Amino acid sequence: MENERIEEMLELLWTLKEAGQDSLEAALEKSEDEAPKEVFDALVSQDLATVRDGKVSLSSAAEKRAREIVRRCRLAETLLAQVLDLEDRDVRDTACKFEHVLSSRVTESICTFLGHPPVCPHGKPIPRGPCCLRAETQMRPLVSRLTDMDLGAEVSIVFIAPVQHETLDRLGGFGVVPGRTLRVHQKRPSFVIQVGETTVALDEEIAREIFVKNA
């Protein structure tokens, strides 16, 4: 069994579990593999997965490996979307190829370069790696929270961490979306930012979830 097919299956099982699903049936149905059952049996024979009552659970080694695959995939997506400014359609396909070839060292440098992003361009959480844990205590990342920026700073939005859907939509309505440049007007008594010719006042709690880098 080729490594790539095993990894794809591990990734699928992991993301399904992330979405709250653990039935074997769903996994076999969603898999893009030609013979998903075959791959799954291989997982079982390698002690990577077990089935009970139609529900799949991964062994801790498999869990770890799956996490790393997902991490590589989502980091690759973020890299393509943010740095190369690629369209969404290209991002998915390409990132899927990357995830099998990135070494752990390259993965770490990408993560560091991007400032250890917590979410991918589609808003899904990127599993943390050792570099992220180190960064939280030592390094000043490339990307910071809007609340940490100085007054008058011109910054561009890198991503907005998940807030209420409705808030995200309203921010979008004002043109506050990743990629745009904004200016921090004031922080007290409320946060006031300027995007283009629109001035918006917002709670500090929302501002904290907006991640930016210097423009």
Add this chain to the structure above:
Amino acid sequence: MDAHSVQLLTDRESSRQPLSVLVGNPNVGKSVIFGLLTGRYVVVSNYPGTTVEVATGHATFGKEKNVLIDTPGVNTLVPMSEDEKVTRDILFNPRLRAVIQIADAKNLQRALVVTLQLAEMGLPVVLALNMHDEAKSRGVSIDAKGLSEFLGVEVVTTVATQKRGIEKLARAAASPGVPGFSVSYADSIERASEDIFALLPETLISKRYIALTVLSGDSSVLGQVAGLGAESRARIVGIANRLQSSYGEPVGYLINRRRISVIERALSQVMVKREGTSRGWAGRLGMLTMHGVWGLPFAAGIVWLMYQLVGRFGAGVLVDFFEGTLFGEYINTFLAQVVEKTVPWEFVRDLLVGHYGVVTMGLTYAIGIVLPIVATFFFAFGILEDSGYLPRLAIMSNRLFKSMGLSGKAILPIVLGLGCATMATLTARVMPTLKERIIVTLLLALAVPCSAQLGVIMGMLGGLSPVAALIWFAVILGVMFLAGALAARVIPGRSSDFLLEIPPLRVPQVGNLLAKTGARIEWYLREALWIFVLGTLVLFLLDRAGALGLIERAAAPVVVRLLSLPSEATEAFIVGFLRRDYGAAGLFMLARRGAMDPVQIVVSLVTITLFIPCFANLLMIIKERGVKVAAWMVVFIVPFSFLVGGVLNFVLRRLKVL
């Protein structure tokens, strides 16, 4: 709204005319342009949420007469608010001939998001680049011709406040075009939308718009599609849900992001912004007024000015003239003489001009005392609104409101409540969640005195030591926070995040200001006048039947024992239910007669301020929030107000500070 706007359209002539609509982001000058195109005056407002009502008129484009509708401002046609839903539904009208989109020229990106959606709907559009003057002074220049070519529709630059470009816009509106502007989205989104196409029957509005809207998470749009079976509907919703589950972010947001990035790229071809242009005095002042430190003296200054205008001029000079001179010396004396001569029955004479006379008491209070105060308040409020200052006040007060489960947005209904709690209860709609609307309604009913009442209260407190005024103010404010904090815990549901657009400061236009104040005064007269008359009638009849004495005796344990007030004060509480200011005025008379000592005055004022909302307000609460919520509020407020009064009475008598 629907019933309302449709009614306006169903007169014979109009129902044969084609329909045009004005669409645009909030605050871009739609109302002003609507007034210019239709020649009809409408209420123009600076604040999102206050133009929920839809204005309709007639306008001529080319040679053709059209019905023109002014729609509430929108940032997207995937509705997220009630306003946006109203606008979207109007765009579904099959008689629609043209969409006139008004854009703020200096803020084109947000306008083009709407244009793009109009294009996806397949609607014929002309685009007005309004506020061209402001754009120019901010160093934004736009290649209108290039933009017109890019969009494939006619583009006209206008300055609504100087009536520039309006005729050209009217001519262009005769031949609108469907924008040839489209965006392709991520593969997965495009694929899902094709799957939805296949399930849709023939529709009036383009299938692409419907598909994208459903994928954006608004499946209510499917209700507008005639002939869609339940099964197809379920499958369409299934497609949308499946797509959403493959993304962590809302699909609607991803679509919006894509739109904005395409538009930004397009704009860089037709728009130039000169850097380093100064923001002008209005811009600098605008920043100062929301500053954490400098904003405070501004706020204090504005409260002081409001007080001068409403408290001194309205409640002082104008009331002296209306009540003292006009009614006191002329109308009432004259009518008394006329009635004396012409009406032989004493009962009717008393009813009209007696102690509880409809004219001598009811109309004198309503028009002589309350109207001048309310009118000056509405004028002052109009200035705050049109200048764009209110949202800045929201920034300053956000933290305070947070502790009451609200956000700074609540400043609009609360400040308006100082004018008229009934009208303010109606505007509680600007609060995004139900929980917040209930809290605002409660605070308005409980602790926010309306301007007429406030005027009378100020008058009474003015005669006492400043300590008295301070005690009254501190108790009311304390109660407001206490009740708010309590309500925030007790009432289920969630509060919204504070997220508010701050419009630039502008000098209000006198015409608009007067029209708006006039409309509000008219509203007040329509809503309140009959209640004054009714209230006087009730008092008159109670008095005649000898029931007034009975009620006073029945209320004595509370009014006389608990609050230590003279028993006539009960009268004030009875009429206080009809009109709060009316009740305060009753106390005013008592105090003037020397029937109350300082402690009694303060206790009675605190109690009547907190006491149940007036009749009109109660009706409005029932209408807006339902009988159940209204009943709960009354059950809470009545005992609570007397309890606070009682405690205050006890404390003040022990402390002997007054």
